[in-house]
Amino acid sequence: MINIKNLSYTVDNLKLFENANIQIPQNHLTIMVGPNGVGKTTLLKIIAGIIKPQMGEILVNNKDLFYLPQRIKYPQGITLQEYIESSFYKQNWKWFLTKEEKDKVNEMLNILELTDKKYTLIDNLSSGELQKANIALGLISEAHILLLDEPTSNMDLINQIKILNMIKKLTQTGITCIIVLHDINLSSNYGDYFLGLSKEGKIISGSKKDFISPDILKKIFGINFKVINNEEDIHIQICN
């Protein structure tokens, strides 16, 4: 459970959040939606502890967080395997990885369906594959909370679905995921819990049933939506 109490954050005289109270459930996929510039990334960074808010407190059960920013730079001239191995050099002083650590990397590559790209230079990987590699770094760091800022940006539809399926699967293994997503239809199909950030600085949260409704979506995006809900699938249309 992540518990945010009385959060206020102002940047350059612009109030992003004022007295916000949010509870994010454990072991579920929470999706953050909202227009550009309302502070989705800021909220993720506040949860990750990278930004200190002016007011309020953030209570996180498990401190092992992994934060994946929107854009990152990759070291050149190393293979995918070496890239993932990097995080094992964090603590101990040895020059070579142990067999268990190597096995763990292989297992991770297997889970993420990257085994055949093991020896490919990361300069030659697609953005979807790189994103998977980054998620692997998060999993290897044994984080229990993954904070992913637009993990599916720049991806084709099939890869978006693959990544989301994988994230969804992770939540069933005891990992809490909070992600930012722009595609409202994909969000409604994958998310368990939702955070909606509106231009007025309001944070609306709720489970899928409560959240995906024309009223709430209008409050967040300021335009009219039509929600078609047929038992399993939810379709959202924009009516403008």
Added chain:
Amino acid sequence: MNKFKKISIIIILLIILFFSLYLAMYAGYKDFGINMLCKAFNISEDTESIILTVLRYPRALKALIAGCCLALAGMFMQSVSKNPLAEPYITGISSGAGLGIVLSILFFNSSNYSLFGFIGALISSAIVIIFSGLSKFSITKLILIGLSINIFVSSLISLIILINPLKSYMMMLILSGGVTNNEVISNKALIIIFIILMLITALFIPKLNYLRLDSDLLSTDKNRRYLYTIVIIILASLLTSLSVFSAGILGFVGIIAPQISRMLFGQDYRWLYVSNILLGSSFILISDYIARTIIYPLQVPLGLVIAFIGAPIFVFFLIKKGDIFSD
């Protein structure tokens, strides 16, 4: 790139190092030839032995140490700043160490200048880091502040030399760079400090493999990242001051050796460590050989030779393998 290929490159670099060691010690105006190698183990009182032990060996030792230290310091600074231009000379750390030594020559008559060099290097790197960390930290600012400190301190050294003509010769040696016997530090002390420093350095090499990940990705692990970064910058300053003791202020080596190594080995710092040691030391050994033989009996300043052979080699590598720098 597979392991076999990497090992073969290391072997080639090793052969180059042995060849340059041979050139530095046994070739030159007084050419000893390969069958005189046994002189190394059989020192007697004849002229050849004296030339070897008094002139050639210390000189080769200093060139080797300077090369190793500069290449590794450059590698360290480039890895933490993620900027290919970061290098002890450009960022003013070399001149900081130089100033420390020059001041100690000025005020003390003892032959123990090492401490002041270290202090000078540490102060100048601290100033660079603190100034670039004030307000908002940026790498570009670090390079530019380093550059300003370099120019400022180098001018200060020139001024000190100008107004102290009595001690100017030794100071000039520090400023212009060269591995002639400058008596700033004894050979034994140099070897001991060098070995200790290399061992500590080796300990931190795997950390560079961790720090190669994007710094934003490590932001939840900020404290550890800062700690490693600070330790690595301190190590770079120590390496730099050691190089200034042995060969004065030399530029460029700290860029070309690490960058050529990166083009050869990618970004696994365990390979880069070995490669930088081999490349950096061979480079200065060969340059020094050329410096003392090309217009014998005159000696060309070492910095000049480094520029003359370094620049073409570097540009050649950039054309051949420079695509690793494309963004």
